[in-house]
Every structure is written in structure tokens, then in C-alpha cells.
Amino acid sequence: MNTTWKSKLTSSLFVLPYLILFTVFLLIPIVYGAWMSLHNWDLLNPVHEFVGLKNYAKIFDPKSYVHNLFFEGLKNTLKFVVFSVPLLVVVGLGLALLINSLPGRLKGLFRTVYFIPYSVSVSVVAIIWLWLLDTNSGLINNYLTGLNLPAIPWLTDMPWAWVSIVIATLWWTIGFNMVIFINALNDVSEELYEAGSLDGANRWQRLIYITLPSIKPTMLFVLITSTIASFNIYGQPYLMTRGGPGTETKVLLMNIVDEAFKQRQLGNAAAMSLLMALLMIIISVAQLRISNRKE
């Protein structure tokens, strides 16, 4: 029919700008990356020899240096994911609840205050925290020694280096999760709370039995986006610890970037990043499945 044909065309036209950008900046690079990963691709060598899945095989060959790069980096990235994701979700929700219980005008103020760090770049975040956490001249250790407490080697000892990176990450990105939670909380029907109060549910019970189940889809969204974001950790350790002490905080993306642009081995680097992407997809799907099963 003429009208459906027309409306299909119009709606397609609305999608077109996004589709073009998606193709140019995401689809083509991904396919190109996959193509690279099948070659011995030295950036400075004009000949790119086709090697099939050899680059992937190398990642699983314990004798190859690529194996060490990938799995040592992955171990550190996973550590960060495990440390940061629960906090990103819980603290985000906590802040949202806190702000929601504030009177109207203050609500807007604090929402903005907590959201501001999200808008600065990672280098600014790193510099601020490098100054605050400096072992020998930082503000925080200055307070600690003032209280006759021992100074803490925030960025040069374990587990403090992870603690610092997680704190900086929380401070930087928590505003985003918080805003999403605030919106979800506003959508929870007032009647449910009223009914709950009438039945004698206290604050805690209302949170557990009304709020949490109502915002479950948002919770899942925040959980998955936080996991993906944490997997992509790069700037904070790169700028704050340089992967130290030793290589304890050298995360997978740092190793991939080194392999791509310092060693110029784009084939290896592409194989590593695709494997990393695959892992992220598996984990996200698992998260979805597990939380849906409970329902």
C-alpha cells in the first residue's frame, strides 16, 4: 500500500543519520579490526600476511608473550571489575535515595553537585586524585599524620593502589548511575508506599519490598553498563599508577594499546581486543540471564 510504503520510508529516513554514523564509526572499524586480527599486521610493514587464526592461537599459547600480555592484563581488569561494579551500583543507589529524600530545592543543587565530576575528563580526575593521594605531600596523608595515624602509600602499594583507583572512579562516574536511579525512583508509584505504610512497613521494609523490586529493570541496566564501563578501565591506572607497583595495576586495555601503538603489532592487538569484547558480551548476557531467571 502506498501509505505504509511512504511511512516506512519516512521512518527509515529518521534512522538514517544514526545509521550512517553507526556504520562509519562502529561497524566498519569492528569489521576492519576483525579482518586485521587474521593477519600478521605490522603497522610499518606494507605486506600484511594472512595468518588465519594464528593470532588467536598465540593468545592461548603459554610460551608466547602475547599470552602473558592478555592474561596478566585480563586478571588485573577483572580485579577492578569485581572491586568497582558492586560499589558503582550500591553507592549510586545510596546517593539517589539520599537526594530523593531531600527537600525540593536542595535536591536540584545536590544532584548537580554530584553529577559535575562526570563531565570532566579522565586526565583532570587523575591529576586531582594524584594531588590528594600523594604519599608524601598529599592532603589526605597530611590529615592522617595530623591525627597521628600512619601515612598510607595510596598509589605505590597493594591493595591501596586498587582502593585509590576505585575511589577515583567512583567519584568520577557515580553521578551518571545516580541520575538514572533518581529517575527510576521517581517512577515508583506513590500508592505502593502508602499501602505499605498502612500495613505497618517501616522504611527499611519499604526499601526492600517496594523500591528494589520496582526499580529492578533499572538496576539491571546500571549493573550491565557499569560492568562494561569497568571492563574498559584505562585512563585511571594509566595516569595514576602507570600500571604499578610493578605491573599489578596494568590492565588489559593498557597492554592492548601498547601492543598496537608501541610495538605496532595491529594483528595481535586486534585479536586481543576482539577476544576482550567477546568476554564482555558473554558476561553481560550471563548477567541478563541470571537476573531474569530469578523472576
Place this chain on the structure above:
Amino acid sequence: MNKKKWLGVAMTAALAIGSLAGCSSDKEATSSKGGKDKITYWAPFSGADGPRMKNIVANYNKSQDKYEVDLQIVPQTDYYKTVDLAFSGQKSAPDLMIMHTDQLTNYAEKNLLKDMTDTIEKNGVKAEDYSDTAWQAGSIGGKQYSIPLDIHPLVLYYNKDMFKAAGLDPEKAPTNREEFVAAAKKLTDESKKQYGFVVPTLWPNQFIYPTVFFQNGGELMKDGKPNYNSPEGVEALTFLSELVTKEKVSPANVQQDGEVTLFLQGKNAMQLNGPWMMEQWDKAGINYGVAPVPQLGTKQQAVYANGHNFVIPASVKDSKKLEGISDFLKYAADNTMEWAKSGQAPASKAIYEQNDEFKKMVQQPQVAKQFEYAKFAPRVANWGQLSEPLWAEVNLALLGKKDPQKALDDANKKAEQLVQK
């Protein structure tokens, strides 16, 4: 659609096309301005040194009317990525570019750089006009791949006010290990959280550790193999880590740039860093002195350095362009006084040996004093990769988490694996 709308669309389109056309005709105009030959020149000078190089190029362009040098500054962090893309043919390559000394071997071995021997001879650029150390860095396998601009070795910065307060002569910097440790001890007052020499554990150990290593008479690579755990290497690392544990002239757990922060606060009396730090000290208004790095090693005077060099991509064959390039390089050699103002010491003898204005500068002559015994990174193509485990292990040793011998053994093992890969 009505007529008005169509008219609007047509006008917008016409305007867009018109402005595009305007752009392209502008470009053509500059490239053929007065029949000049255009030379594209890439450099990573995105800091305080950028304006200096811009001045040199602008003055050159004014001084003659045959060639037009077009300087394009690519930020340091993206520089070699951009250069690699140019060499791999995905971007049009420049005619002339700056390359760091530690990168030369890698690009020369892959035949990406032009052997400049002929160009040099034709145009009277002579080896004798440059520091021998700098010139030799560009001669690989009997061919000359580069013409040096500067050498930037490690230097010693010290806080003159702190020297005075500790009863030391602020005009006399320590020159050897004994003097250095003695001064550092005098300058340390732990009750005031003030230290003689704060030992960095990350950057710039890429300069500091090799310096002491070389001063012990050691070599980082021997017969193509990593030699990190040689006695000279272990001694150097032991010395540096004992500055923290035994001599106690440095706090423990120094983080990235921790020594710089303390130096800026007047709580770190001496520090080893590159000449590029000058601008930061000047801005902070510190009363500082500069001196050659003391001989901290046991055998000889030496210092680790890097350098800026001019190179030509192998793909540049146009003889007119090559003439223009050598003409510019000759001009640059005689007129790099401007370059010295950024804190660097040019490798051209006309400046560092003969120029009176240069000799009166504070930092630059101290840098040039070290030219004779400066040493560069080992000549292996993948030094960046081979040295990566070394910096991680040096970090662990200086943080007191590993014994120096064990750390260097581990670094060597990892690097050997990379050589065999």
C-alpha cells in the same frame, strides 16, 4: 513542497559548495605562492618549544624566496602514531620530520628513512659542524639517516635556597657520588619532611637508571641480548634503592611525579630530570640551579640522553625538494639560538661552542657540557618493548618490594623471552 522551501534548499546547497570551493582555492594559492617549492615538515613540539620552532621556520621563509617550509605540529602523544600511519601509506607523508634518537634504529632498519649522505655533501652540511655524539647517533650501518637538532640528557636540578639554609655553597653542585650523598644527607631533615634527593620510582627512571648503569661502565644490551642483571646494573639499582633505605635521604613510596611535587614545594632539594622541566620551575618561581649529573656510578662519567633529529622519509625523491630541505637544515644549524631559548641545547657547534649569547644562558650550557659523554638508548629496533619489563622491575625494587638482584634477574628473563619471540 512549495517553491520557497526549494529555494531555501538550493541556496543552502550553493552556499555550502561555494564555501568548500573557497577553501580549496585558498590552499592552492598558498602552495604555489610566488612559484615557491613547498616543503612539509612535521614536529612533535606541542609544548613550550613549539613557538620557538615556528619562529625558526617563519624566519627561514622570510630569508629566501625559493622554498616555503610548512611546519605542522602534531602533539607529542600522537606523534609516532601519526608518523606510522604516514609511513604505512594511509596518510600523506611529510618531506621532512623530527625523530627522537631512540626511534631512529627502528625506522632505519625498516628502510623507511632516506640515506642523507648525498644530500648532505651537495649542500655543504658537514659532520664537523655538529656534536659528534649527536651526529653518530644518526649513522647506522655506514649510512647517515639524520641531522641532529639537539641532545637532551638528564640534568641535575637543585634548590639554591635549600642549599644555603643547609650551609652548602649554592654555586657548587655535587660532582660525584660522595659529594652527592653527603649533600643529600645535609639537606635532609625528616622532622620538617624535607629531603635531599627524593628517589622517583617511575618516570624519569627511564633516564636515571641507565645513567648510573652507564657510569658503572655497564651496557644495557650486550651482543643483542639484554644485560640488565650484570654486576654494573645491580650496583646501580642497589645504590638508588639504598638512598631510600640506608642513607634515608628520600621518603619511601614516591608516586608518579611525587618528586616533582616535593621539589615545587621546596621539600626536595635535588632532582634529576630532563631540560624540558625548566619552564615549569621558572613558572613556579623556584630559585634553582642546574648542573651536569654528578658521577653517581663507580667507573666513568656518562649520562643517558635522547635527542631531536631531522630525518627525511625514504619516499621523498624529488631533487628540488631535497635541495630545499638541505638549504633549510643549513639555515637551522646556524640559527638555532632561537631553539636554545626553550631550554634545550642545540647540537650545532655554531651555537653551543661559539655563540656568546648561548654561553651566558643558565641552563643550556650546563646541558651542552654533557654532550661529549652522553649515551643514547641501545641500538635495537624494539628497545621500547624490551625495556618495558625493566621499568616495572626497577619500580618494584625502588619501592622496596624486591631485592635489586632478583628484580633485575626477572626483568632480564622477561626481556630474553621477548628477544626470542
